[in-house]
Amino acid sequence: MNNLLALFKANGSQHARLLAGPILIIMVLSMMILPLSPIVLDLFFTFNIAMSIMVLLVAMFTKKPLDFAAFPAVLLFTTLLRLALNVASTRVVLMNGHQGPDAAGQVIEAFGHFLIGGNFAVGIIVFIILVIINFMVITKGAGRIAEVGARFTLDAMPGKQMAIDADLNAGLIGEEEARRRRAEVSQEAEFYGSMDGASKFVRGDAVAGLLIMVINIVGGLIVGVGQHGLSFADAAEVYTILAIGDGLVAQIPALVISTAAGVVVSRVATDEDIGQQMVGQLLANPTVMFITAAILGIMGLIPNMPHFAFLLLAASLAGTGWVLYKRQQEEAVKAAPDPVQQQAAAEAAAAEATWDDVALVDPLGLEVGYRLISLVDHSQNGELLHRIRSLRKKFAQDVGFLPPVVHIRDNLELKPNEYRILLSGVEVGRGLAMPDQWMAIDPGEVATKLPGTPTTDPAFGLPAVWIDVSLREQAQIAGYTVVDAGTVVATHLNHLMHRYGAQLLGRQEVQQLLDHIAKESPKLVEDLVPKTISLTALQKVLRGLLDEEVPIRDVRTIIECLAEHAPRLAALNPSGTGPDPVELLQQVRIALGRAITQQWFPGDGDLRVIGLDPKLERVLTQALTTSGALEPGLAETLLNDAQRAINAQEARGDAAVLVVPPVLRSSLSRFLRHHFPQLGVLSNFEIPEERILRITSVIGGSPS
Structure with missing residues (x-):
C-alpha cells in the first residue's frame, strides 16, 4: 500500500510539472479575454x-x-x-x-x-x-x-x-x-x-x-x-x-x-x-576599508557637510576593516608551523639513524617546483590530484592493469615552474607549467600568432605558446587546442605511463592481476601458476606485450594460451628451465592477433601494410638465425628502406605496419622500433583469415 501511494504521489508530481506550462498559457489568454473582478x-x-x-x-x-x-x-x-x-x-x-x-x-x-x-x-x-x-x-x-x-x-x-x-x-x-x-x-x-x-x-x-x-x-x-x-x-x-x-x-x-x-x-x-x-571580493582587503573610511572621515569634517552620515559610515567601514584584519591575522597564525611540532622534528633529526630512515624508491614519482605546489596540494583542492586519479583509472581500463600510485613531492632544486617525472627514481620526463596561464597547442593548421611565451608540448613535441587567461577564447576560435597547466602535466604523465607500461608491471602487479582473475576463474589461475609456468615467466610475457603497446585486458585469452602451449614448449627446451618466454610471447600474440590487428586497422577494411622483399627476407632469416645479429651495412640498408616505406605509408594516410614471417618478427621488432617507435611489426600468423592483406610498400624492393 505504501509503495502504491508513493507511486501515485510521484505520478501526480510529474503530471503537475507537465501541466504547469499549458495552465499558465491558458490563464494568460483568459485574462486577455474574460473580465476579471x-x-x-x-x-x-x-x-x-x-x-x-x-x-x-x-x-x-x-x-x-x-x-x-x-x-x-x-x-x-x-x-x-x-x-x-x-x-x-x-x-x-x-x-x-x-x-x-x-x-x-x-x-x-x-x-x-x-x-x-x-x-x-x-x-x-x-x-x-x-x-x-x-x-x-x-x-x-x-x-x-x-x-x-x-x-x-x-x-x-x-x-x-x-x-x-x-x-x-x-x-x-x-x-x-x-x-x-x-x-x-x-x-x-x-x-x-x-x-x-x-x-x-x-x-x-x-x-x-x-x-x-x-x-x-x-x-x-x-x-x-x-x-x-x-x-x-x-x-x-x-x-x-x-x-x-x-x-x-x-x-x-x-x-x-x-x-x-x-x-x-x-x-x-x-x-x-x-x-x-x-561580498568576498569587495570586502577581501582591509586596506581598502581603511582608506575609504579615512576619505569619508575627512569629507565629514568639512564645514557644511552632513557630518553625521559621513562620520557614521566612516566608522562602520573602519570597524569592518579592523574585523577583517584581525581575522586574517588569526588565519596566518593558524597556518604558521607549530613550535612543538618543530621541536619534535628537530629531536627526530638529531636521533640515531635506523632502518626507518632507508627510503625505498617509488615506482612512479612526480616532483614539482614550489610554484606548482598549489596544483598538487590537497588543502588547496589541487586539480592535478583529481586528474591523476582519473588518469590511473583510465590507464587500468585501457591497458589492463592498475599502475602504481604516483608519489608526488616538491623539489626546491627544480625551477619554480618546473616538474619532472621519475620511473624507479630515474628521470624520464621534464617540463614547465604555468599555473596562472594556459597552453595553446598548435595542431599544425593554425595561421594566427598569439602573444605569449613560445614553448613545446612536453608530451608530443608540438609547438605551443603559454598565453594569458584572457586570450583563451581567442585561441580556441583560432583553432588552437587550449589546456591548463594541470592538463599539461597530466597529459605528459599519461604519455610516459603508456610508453613505459612494461616497466610499471612488477611482480606485485602481476600477482594482483592474477588474484583479480581468480575471483571469477579460480581454477584457470590455479592450473597456470605455478603448476605450468612461474610468476616470473608470466611477467616476462606480459611485459613483452606491453613493450609493443599491446594491451593485456584480455587476460583470460592470455592465460588459456599459456596453459595450452607452455607444457609443449617446456618439453622442447633442452635446457630444462621451462618454456622459452620468446616462444610463449609469439603464441600469445597469435592468440591475440584479432585484437592486435584491430588496434592498428579499425573496422573491416583491407590491411594496407609494408612487406619485405623475398631476397631481403632470406638474407635476414639467415643472418638472424645463425649469428643473431645484423652486419652494419645490412642494418643501415634496412633502416634506410624502412624510413622510405614508413614515409610512403604516412603520405597515403595508411598505418605504418610491417608484416613479416614469425621467425623474424621478434628480432625485427626490437631493431626497428628502437629507431621508429611509430612502426608496428606483425607476423603473418597474427592476421585474421577474413582480413585482406595488401602490400603497398616494400622494404628492399618495389611494391608488387
Missing part, C-alpha cells in the same frame, strides 16, 4: 510581484548561467503575464474608474496613492523614470551582454570541443564526462542565443507599458467625460492616478525581472553565487 486582479498582481522576486533570487543564487537554463522561457511567460494583466486592468479601469480610486482593486489604489502620494504629476514622472531605467539601462545592457556572449560562445565552440577531445584522448575524463561537457557547451550556446532574443521581449514590454499608460489616460478622459458625465478635472485626476498605479504595478516587477536578466548574463561562472562573489 478587482479581487482577482489583486491576486494576480500580487502573484506577478512574487514571481518577479522569486526569479531575481534564483538568478542571484545560481553559480553559472546554465543553472537557470529555463530563464529565457520564464522571461517570455512573465512578460506575457504582465501584458495580460495590463489588458485586464485596463478593462476594469475604463469600466469602473468613475466609481473611485479603488474601483480597479486595492493593489492599483495602493500604488497610485501610497507610492506617489496621490499626485498624478509625480506619478507620471516616476513612471517615465522607471521606464527609462528599464529600457535604456538594464534591458539594453543585458541584451548587449547576451548578444556578445552568444557570439563569442558560438565562435569558441570548436576550440572547446577540441579541448574536450584532448582530455578524453589523454585519459583525463571518461566517455560519460566528455558527453556531458559537449552537451554543456551546446546548451551554453543555445542559452545565450535565447537570452539575446528574450531580451527583446523586455524592451518591447517597457515600450508597451508607456503606451498603455497614455492610452489609459486618454481613454479614461473620453469615458469619464463622455459616458459618465464627470468634469474634465475630476476625470483627469481619477483616471490618471488609476493609469499610473496600473503602470507602476506592472513596471516594478518588469524592472525586477530585467535586473535578474542582467545578473544572469553578466556574472562570471565560479563556484560561488553572485552574492558570495560581491
Whole structure:
C-alpha cells in the first residue's frame, strides 16, 4: 500500500510539472479575454510581484548561467503575464474608474496613492523614470551582454570541443564526462542565443507599458467625460492616478525581472553565487576599508557637510576593516608551523639513524617546483590530484592493469615552474607549467600568432605558446587546442605511463592481476601458476606485450594460451628451465592477433601494410638465425628502406605496419622500433583469415 501511494504521489508530481506550462498559457489568454473582478486582479498582481522576486533570487543564487537554463522561457511567460494583466486592468479601469480610486482593486489604489502620494504629476514622472531605467539601462545592457556572449560562445565552440577531445584522448575524463561537457557547451550556446532574443521581449514590454499608460489616460478622459458625465478635472485626476498605479504595478516587477536578466548574463561562472562573489571580493582587503573610511572621515569634517552620515559610515567601514584584519591575522597564525611540532622534528633529526630512515624508491614519482605546489596540494583542492586519479583509472581500463600510485613531492632544486617525472627514481620526463596561464597547442593548421611565451608540448613535441587567461577564447576560435597547466602535466604523465607500461608491471602487479582473475576463474589461475609456468615467466610475457603497446585486458585469452602451449614448449627446451618466454610471447600474440590487428586497422577494411622483399627476407632469416645479429651495412640498408616505406605509408594516410614471417618478427621488432617507435611489426600468423592483406610498400624492393 505504501509503495502504491508513493507511486501515485510521484505520478501526480510529474503530471503537475507537465501541466504547469499549458495552465499558465491558458490563464494568460483568459485574462486577455474574460473580465476579471478587482479581487482577482489583486491576486494576480500580487502573484506577478512574487514571481518577479522569486526569479531575481534564483538568478542571484545560481553559480553559472546554465543553472537557470529555463530563464529565457520564464522571461517570455512573465512578460506575457504582465501584458495580460495590463489588458485586464485596463478593462476594469475604463469600466469602473468613475466609481473611485479603488474601483480597479486595492493593489492599483495602493500604488497610485501610497507610492506617489496621490499626485498624478509625480506619478507620471516616476513612471517615465522607471521606464527609462528599464529600457535604456538594464534591458539594453543585458541584451548587449547576451548578444556578445552568444557570439563569442558560438565562435569558441570548436576550440572547446577540441579541448574536450584532448582530455578524453589523454585519459583525463571518461566517455560519460566528455558527453556531458559537449552537451554543456551546446546548451551554453543555445542559452545565450535565447537570452539575446528574450531580451527583446523586455524592451518591447517597457515600450508597451508607456503606451498603455497614455492610452489609459486618454481613454479614461473620453469615458469619464463622455459616458459618465464627470468634469474634465475630476476625470483627469481619477483616471490618471488609476493609469499610473496600473503602470507602476506592472513596471516594478518588469524592472525586477530585467535586473535578474542582467545578473544572469553578466556574472562570471565560479563556484560561488553572485552574492558570495560581491561580498568576498569587495570586502577581501582591509586596506581598502581603511582608506575609504579615512576619505569619508575627512569629507565629514568639512564645514557644511552632513557630518553625521559621513562620520557614521566612516566608522562602520573602519570597524569592518579592523574585523577583517584581525581575522586574517588569526588565519596566518593558524597556518604558521607549530613550535612543538618543530621541536619534535628537530629531536627526530638529531636521533640515531635506523632502518626507518632507508627510503625505498617509488615506482612512479612526480616532483614539482614550489610554484606548482598549489596544483598538487590537497588543502588547496589541487586539480592535478583529481586528474591523476582519473588518469590511473583510465590507464587500468585501457591497458589492463592498475599502475602504481604516483608519489608526488616538491623539489626546491627544480625551477619554480618546473616538474619532472621519475620511473624507479630515474628521470624520464621534464617540463614547465604555468599555473596562472594556459597552453595553446598548435595542431599544425593554425595561421594566427598569439602573444605569449613560445614553448613545446612536453608530451608530443608540438609547438605551443603559454598565453594569458584572457586570450583563451581567442585561441580556441583560432583553432588552437587550449589546456591548463594541470592538463599539461597530466597529459605528459599519461604519455610516459603508456610508453613505459612494461616497466610499471612488477611482480606485485602481476600477482594482483592474477588474484583479480581468480575471483571469477579460480581454477584457470590455479592450473597456470605455478603448476605450468612461474610468476616470473608470466611477467616476462606480459611485459613483452606491453613493450609493443599491446594491451593485456584480455587476460583470460592470455592465460588459456599459456596453459595450452607452455607444457609443449617446456618439453622442447633442452635446457630444462621451462618454456622459452620468446616462444610463449609469439603464441600469445597469435592468440591475440584479432585484437592486435584491430588496434592498428579499425573496422573491416583491407590491411594496407609494408612487406619485405623475398631476397631481403632470406638474407635476414639467415643472418638472424645463425649469428643473431645484423652486419652494419645490412642494418643501415634496412633502416634506410624502412624510413622510405614508413614515409610512403604516412603520405597515403595508411598505418605504418610491417608484416613479416614469425621467425623474424621478434628480432625485427626490437631493431626497428628502437629507431621508429611509430612502426608496428606483425607476423603473418597474427592476421585474421577474413582480413585482406595488401602490400603497398616494400622494404628492399618495389611494391608488387
